[in-house]
Amino acid sequence: MNAPEKSEIGYAFALPRLVARLAGREVRRAEFSRWEAYGLGILVFGISSLFVGRALLPLVRPGVLEWLTILLLPFALWIAFLLWYFVNAQVAALLRRLGLYTARTNNPFQHFIIMSGTTLLALLFLRDGCAWIRSLGVFWLALLLGNLLAIVILKFRHEP
Amino acid sequence: MSRKLILGFAICAALFFFAAVAFHPLLALSVLFLSHMLILYPTLVANCQWWGPVVTRFETKDREVWLTIDDGPDPIHTPRMLEILQRFEARATFFVIGKKAVRFPNELAAIREAGHEIANHTFSHPSGTFWCLPPGRIASEIDQGRIPGSYFRAPAGMKNFFVHPALSRRHLRLIGWSVRGLDTVSKQPDAVAARIMRRIAPGAIFLLHEGHRTETEPDFHPRCLEQTLVALTSANYRCVLPRPEQLRTRAGGK
Numbered sequence: 001m002n003a004p005e006k007s008e009i010g011y012a013f014a015l016p017r018l019v020a021r022l023a024g025r026e027v028r029r030a031e032f033s034r035w036e037a038y039g040l041g042i043l044v045f046g047i048s049s050l051f052v053g054r055a056l057l058p059l060v061r062p063g064v065l066e067w068l069t070i071l072l073l074p075f076a077l078w079i080a081f082l083l084w085y086f087v088n089a090q091v092a093a094l095l096r097r098l099g100l101y102t103a104r105t106n107n108p109f110q111h112f113i114i115m116s117g118t119t120l121l122a123l124l125f126l127r128d129g130c131a132w133i134r135s136l137g138v139f140w141l142a143l144l145l146g147n148l149l150a151i152v153i154l155k156f157r158h159e160p
Numbered sequence: 161m162s163r164k165l166i167l168g169f170a171i172c173a174a175l176f177f178f179a180a181v182a183f184h185p186l187l188a189l190s191v192l193f194l195s196h197m198l199i200l201y202p203t204l205v206a207n208c209q210w211w212g213p214v215v216t217r218f219e220t221k222d223r224e225v226w227l228t229i230d231d232g233p234d235p236i237h238t239p240r241m242l243e244i245l246q247r248f249e250a251r252a253t254f255f256v257i258g259k260k261a262v263r264f265p266n267e268l269a270a271i272r273e274a275g276h277e278i279a280n281h282t283f284s285h286p287s288g289t290f291w292c293l294p295p296g297r298i299a300s301e302i303d304q305g306r307i308p309g310s311y312f313r314a315p316a317g318m319k320n321f322f323v324h325p326a327l328s329r330r331h332l333r334l335i336g337w338s339v340r341g342l343d344t345v346s347k348q349p350d351a352v353a354a355r356i357m358r359r360i361a362p363g364a365i366f367l368l369h370e371g372h373r374t375e376t377e378p379d380f381h382p383r384c385l386e387q388t389l390v391a392l393t394s395a396n397y398r399c400v401l402p403r404p405e406q407l408r409t410r411a412g413g414k
Contacts, residue, residue, distance in 0.1 A: 032300070060185050069189065078292060079196050082320060083170055085294050089322075107296045 012036050014150035015143070044118045047140060049077055050133065051121045088113050119144060162210045163321055166202070170195040199321070203291050206317025207336040212324030213409040214317075214336040217363045218402035225392065226365045227252040227399040228337065229385075230281055230313065233260055233267035234371035240382040241370055242274050248389040250399035252276050255313045255335075258283035258305015260371065277401050279311035280332065291318035298322050302330065310404065311335045333407065338364040343384045344372050353387040360397065363408075 010030030011017045020027040053073055060066050092109045095101035101109060118140065125137030173195035181188040202210030218226055232238050232254050245252055254271050256278055261268050271278060282290065283304035290301065291314075298320075302312065312332045314323060319334065327334055339359040341352035356366050368388065370381050392399065 056181065059182055060189075065186065065189075072193070076192060076196060079170075079199055080174060082199075082292065082294065082322075083167070083174065086167055086321065087171065089295060105296070105299070110294070110296060 013147055014154050015147040018150040018153055043140065043143075044114060045074075045077070045081075047118055047121050047125070047136065048081070049074055050136070051124070052077055054128075054133075084113075084117075085110060115144070162202075163212060163324070166198050166210065167321060170199055203320045204318055206314075207410065209409055211319060211321050212328075212334065214334050215311075215365070215407045216336045216410045217338050217365060217408050218406040219408055220363045220400075220402070220406065223362050223395075223397045224400045224402075225360060225362070225397050226402050228255055228279075228313070228335065228365060228367050229253070230255045230367060230369050231260075231285065231372065232256050232370045233264045233271060234374060235264055235267055236374045236378050237370035237381050238264070238267040238270065241385055242270060242276075244382060244386050244389065245276070245399075246274065248393060248399070250389055251401045252399060253279050253311065253335075253401060255279045255281035255311070256305075256307060257281050257285045257371075258307055259285075261305055261307060277309065277311075278307060279309040279313065279335070280305065280307040281313050282315055285315050287315040290315045291320055293320070293322075295322040295326065298326050302326055302332070333404075335365065337367040340367040341384060341388065343369050343381060346384075349380065349383040349387045352384045353391045356388050357391045357395065360392070360395075362397075363406075 009020060009025065010028050010033060011020065012030050012033045013036055016036065017027050017029065053070070056069060056073070057066060060069050088110050089106050092101055092106045095109075103109065122137040122140035122144075125133050125140075128134050128137070173191045177188045177192045179188075180191075202208040207214050207216050218224075227250060229241065229252050232241075233256055238254075241252075254276055256268065256271075258280070268278065280302060282301040284301065286293070286301065290298075293301070310332055312327055313335045317336055324334065338361070339356050341356050343349075343352045346352050346355075352368075360366065366388075368381070368385055373380050389399070
């Protein structure tokens with residue numbers, strides 16, 4: 001395989017690849033793109049924090065406990081995410097044993113579960129009374145649908 | 161065993177939290193907090209064995225110690241470190257950062273040619289975030305540098321519950337330390353050597369660094385190594401590479 005040209009940009013997701021192609025730029029598929037990973041990570045973490053915060057804070061008495069909850073929430077949520085990865089890994093191992101999951105690593109399964117979970121939260125945001133939270137839900141769903149559409153278009157154009 | 165117990169408790173605590181938060185928010189938060197502390201302790205405390213075995217010493221009847229040098233290779237420090245090691249007839253294991261190994265292949269080859277050992281110290285050395293990385297990123301930190309060898313050391317010794325399973329799949333052992341010189345924060349080479357000598361014992365694993373302060377104090381790390389080796393030699397210690405069967409965890413297991 002030839003080494004990619006220096007001017008070529010690599011994106012892991014189909015949507016930025018398609019947009020770059022439509023803009024007439026040379027682009028390739030990358031296994032990992034740092035900026036996409038950071039952007040997506042912040043978005044997933046933000047949506048989860050917002051959801052848990054909205055559900056939890058009304059239950060906590062205003063005052064010190066409320067501030068403590070706000071302060072510890074991102075931290076606790078990150079540990080919850082790690083635990084979730086652990087549970088997913090156990091499920092993936094079980095599915096592999098049953099012959100229902102054959103990928104070499106757990107990454108595709110982990111990504112699928114995290115994306116599905118975040119999409120579920122985004123769908124719940126659509127019913128929220130606050131306009132900007134609804135907009136965040138719409139933004140996530142638009143990104144997801146745009147990416148799925150870009151996958152189909154790139155497939156039809158026989159691009160990886 | 162302790163890994164499964166802690167994670168099992170954490171999952172139960174999370175479920176309890178969701179069930180009880182509406183009725184007893186303080187109790188629910190306390191249980192969740194406790195479970196998170198149980199996760200954080202073995203993660204952030206280097207050499208803690210709760211997630212799995214961490215080698216912190218080796219079995220020997222002689223006055224032998226294991227010198228480990230982290231964060232190389234480095235074009236300024238590595239040649240000087242190798243020259244000092246040769247002068248003292250000392251052997252060391254270099255825990256190298258994958259990114260630097262790719263960038264400085266000549267220094268990596270020089271380490272190997274001088275008869276020292278190479279081991280894995282992650283690809284990008286994410287010292288602030290390695291402890292909280294998900295499994296996919298941990299796997300890529302271990303694999304990306306393609307560092308040969310059978311030992312791995314986590315940045316700053318911090319490892320979460322995904323590290324041990326990832327290492328055992330790759331037949332790698334997690335190496336900690338018995339003594340560290342704290343040479344990345346210390347200002348005096350003799351203070352580094354004195355700190356090591358206070359805690360050294362036969363079978364100890366001690367930790368020094370290279371590749372830091374190369375612009376401001378390029379002599380600092382080689383001097384730390386030299387002064388430590390002077391002190392060790394005068395106390396009749398020899399720096400050797402232990403065999404895998406000599407390695408021990410703090411609990412005494414293999």
